[in-house]
Amino acid sequence: MNRATTTLLALFAITASAQVRYEDLLKGPGADWTTYAGNYQGWRFSPLDQITAANAKTLVPKWVYHVPNARGLRSSPVVHKGVLYITNANSVYALDGRTGREVWRYIDTRAKGGGVNRGAALFANRVYFTTGDNYLTALDRETGAVVFSKQFADPSKGISSTSAPLVVKDKVIVGSAGGDSGMRGFVAALSAETGEEVWRTYTIPAKGEKGSETWGELIEWGGGATWLSGTYDPELDTLYWTTGNPWPDFAPGTRKGDNLYSCSLLALDLKTGKMKWYFQFTPHDTHDWDAQSWPVLIDLEWRGQPRKAVLHANRNGFFYLLDRVTGEFLRGTPLIDKLTWATGLDDKGRPVLIPGKDPTPEGNWVCPSVKGATNWMGQSYHPGTGLLYVLTLEQCGFFSTSAQTPQPMKNFSGGGATEEGGQVILRAIDPKTGKRAWEYPMTGAGRMWTGTVSTRGGVLFSGDDDGHMLALDAKTGQHLWHFNMGELLTASPITYEAGGKQYVAIASASAVFAFGLYEPAVSVPVKKVTP
DSSP states (O other), X not given: OXXXXXXXXHHHHHHHXXXXXXXXXXXXXXXXXXXXXXXXXXXXXXXXXXXXXXXXXXXXXXXXXXXXXXXXXXXXXXEETTEEEEEETTEEEEEETTTOOEEXXXXXXXXXXXXXXXXXXXXXXXXXXXXXXXXXXXXXXXXXXXXXXXXXXXXXXXXXXXXXXXXETTEEEEOOBOGGGOEEOEEEEEETTTOOEEEEEESSOOTTSTTGGGSOTTGGGEEOOOOSOOEEETTTTEEXXXXXXXXXXXXXXXXXXXXXXXXXXXXXXXXXXXXXXXXXXXXXXXXXXXOXXXXXXXXXXXXXXXXXXXEEEOTTSEEEEEETTXXXXXXXXXXXXXXXXXXXXXXXXXXXXXXXXXXXXXXXXXXXXXXXXXXXXXXXXXXXTTEEEEEEEEXXXXXXXXXXXXXXXXXXXXXXXXXXXXXXXXXXXXXXXXXXXXXXXXXXXXXXXXXXXXXXXXXEEEEOTTSEEEEEETTTXXXXXXXXXXXXXXXXXXXXXXXXXXXXXXXXXXXXXXXXEXXXXXXXXXXXXXX
């Protein structure tokens, strides 16, 4: 037995004896990073502080793992007891967090459909992920062996799966993708033990149900996909989940009305899935501005009183503050500077529209572009600085509509959208006021999908459009360090501890990189041999 095998077997023994408990998920990150967003509140903040604003300039690559057949990784790793779990389409890889050495891999050769996958979830001794054809698969965390694989949606109905599951108590919460081709979105809770369905909440009402009057004849294919994970308030026992655009995207004449509950934030009862409240950011969306951007949960003082709030930076260009108990609109402020479709929000949070900005056969230029003012990239809330860090895009787009008859599941959006130029800017926003504390313009062509993570050490990690991993001062936005990874960055970074040392890991288009502080080599005296 060689040394590498012995080391990996020892790692197995450590991880096998340590279950990921619900209490661990509640506690949030420390040495481990056990959920996609770090904690249930969506903060992407770590209490680790070995890497600081003072020493971040000494960061160096520690290892790189090239994921087989990867072309555009979207996965954000999860970590437990020094083992890192990363996903690609229909596959999971377990890696030694200290060396990058592969512990095991699982590839579902049965799965139909590829696409992207945004990550896995951990609970007990299992790793959960979803395949492109809507199977929730549970793997043994030690070996990668299949525990169960249950299909929760029919891909023949235009539904696929791309998001990381969210485990809460004894449930695994999954979403749905495919809204741009015509489908009916939903959020579902499945048993963590067996994969059986516990409840399902549709985001588009059926004909005759409340809200169906806000649609037309194509309501059963209305979209409202739920392809980004949500957040959770344990005290209120409430899930917060965002919904996608209505279908067909750019043919609004076929769906006159607000098109509930697309482009919304839903507050769902964890036990039953019942909708407690909703808030629709973009009624009757005509620009493909999904609400898929993180609902971040914080407590703050609002007009002299403590308030349980949810923050939402929306693709439509506005930054929202809502009461997370009731869904009441508290405040909305511009997230970007170029915003030409609405003059602002009224006292209920409804946009005040500028006429003539819908798609037309001739086309219209509108800001923001179809990519949105922000997107699904991970945001970070730092409780020490009190700031929310959001990647934003200053870009306008050209929107047009088509005379073609909409056909569900034919990848028909009812028109088209293009964009040109653009500037990605990382902005630090004060949730108490909605104002920007600082901003950091990114280099590159406005095509990045990198998120953020912040730490108690005062460092904010992200990436730019030129393929650089970045470290910034979380208080000031000052540049501290960068590393050229050689390809586009398409996922959000995380940080963890293994072997007593702090690492920062991120997926590039085709690989996973881990960085740590530089450690000078220890010189060993050479003993002279007398001939």
